[in-house]
Amino acid sequence: MTDPADRETGKHTSLSSADSLLENYILRHIEPESDYLKALYRATHIKLLRPRMASGHLQGRMLKMFVRMIQPREVLEIGTYSGYSALCLAEALPDNAMLHTFEINDEQEDFTRPWLEQSPYADKIRFYIGDALKLVPGMDVQFDLAFIDGDKRRYTDYYEMVMEKLKPGGYILADNTLWDGHVVEQPYPTDAQTAGIMHFNDRVATDGRVETVILPLRDGLTVIRKKTVND
Numbered sequence: 323m324t325d326p327a328d329r330e331t332g333k334h335t336s337l338s339s340a341d342s343l344l345e346n347y348i349l350r351h352i353e354p355e356s357d358y359l360k361a362l363y364r365a366t367h368i369k370l371l372r373p374r375m376a377s378g379h380l381q382g383r384m385l386k387m388f389v390r391m392i393q394p395r396e397v398l399e400i401g402t403y404s405g406y407s408a409l410c411l412a413e414a415l416p417d418n419a420m421l422h423t424f425e426i427n428d429e430q431e432d433f434t435r436p437w438l439e440q441s442p443y444a445d446k447i448r449f450y451i452g453d454a455l456k457l458v459p460g461m462d463v464q465f466d467l468a469f470i471d472g473d474k475r476r477y478t479d480y481y482e483m484v485m486e487k488l489k490p491g492g493y494i495l496a497d498n499t500l501w502d503g504h505v506v507e508q509p510y511p512t513d514a515q516t517a518g519i520m521h522f523n524d525r526v527a528t529d530g531r532v533e534t535v536i537l538p539l540r541d542g543l544t545v546i547r548k549k550t551v552n553d
């Protein structure tokens with residue numbers, strides 16, 4: 323059982339020593355993290371509260387690979403935090419593509435904006451401070467890919483909003499959807515974040531508009547595809 327304070331953090335699963343050995347093995351056999359991302363990860367841990375919310379090497383490379391495979395033109399991210407995942411998504415974007423990333427916490431801006439704007443991918447990233455649930459519906463953009471990584475209590479709200487702005491055939495990646503295993507704990511959890519994730523998982527699993535798979539990687543990553551009229 324994880325300390326509830328740890329549940330706040332997102333990418334937090336504590337690893338057994340066997341898992342830790344495997345994770346180290348994996349990290350030695352995938353594309354290395356750039357020096358820029360290493361420096362951002364270090365700065366995130368030194369300067370920010372709840373640094374374990376940030377994606378790291380493995381998750382970052384996975385996000386980059388998804389972008390390579392999907393080749394989206396317009397990408398949405400809900401929950402920028404220090405910008406680590408934003409940089410990984412932007413890294414693989416084709417020419418003329420754009421990542422729109424939203425962060426509700428305005429105190430995050432002074433840290434994150436320079437990391438995004440001084441990166442090699444600055445021209446592919448638009449960074450918005452504000453509540454994605456309020457700002458995204460007013461945008462004149464249809465997305466090919468959305469990465470949901472905000473407040474776990476609001477996942478179903480993000481999902482319904484994103485579905486309205488997602489092109490047919492577009493994809494949603496939702497992070498932390500196994501929530502350190504709390505989704506299968508009995509009795510029904512009283513903490514709002516676990517309840518939020520469980521509600522989201524139930525909603526997606528029964529939504530005929532989409533195809534869904536949950537990857538049991540780290541804290542769970544759900545991959546959702548919005549069906550087209552031909553599906």
Ligand SMILES: C[S@@+](CC[C@H](N)C(=O)[O-])C[C@H]1O[C@@H](n2cnc3c(N)ncnc32)[C@H](O)[C@@H]1O
Nearest residue numbers: 332375376377401403407425426453454472473
């Ligand atoms: C888990 S962190 C994001 C980590 C980042 N995506 C990464 O992987 O490096 C979640 C972030 O979502 C932000 N957030 C929560 N609700 C939000 C909302 N409605 N709109 C935009 N950002 C939100 C939080 O302030 C927090 O910084």
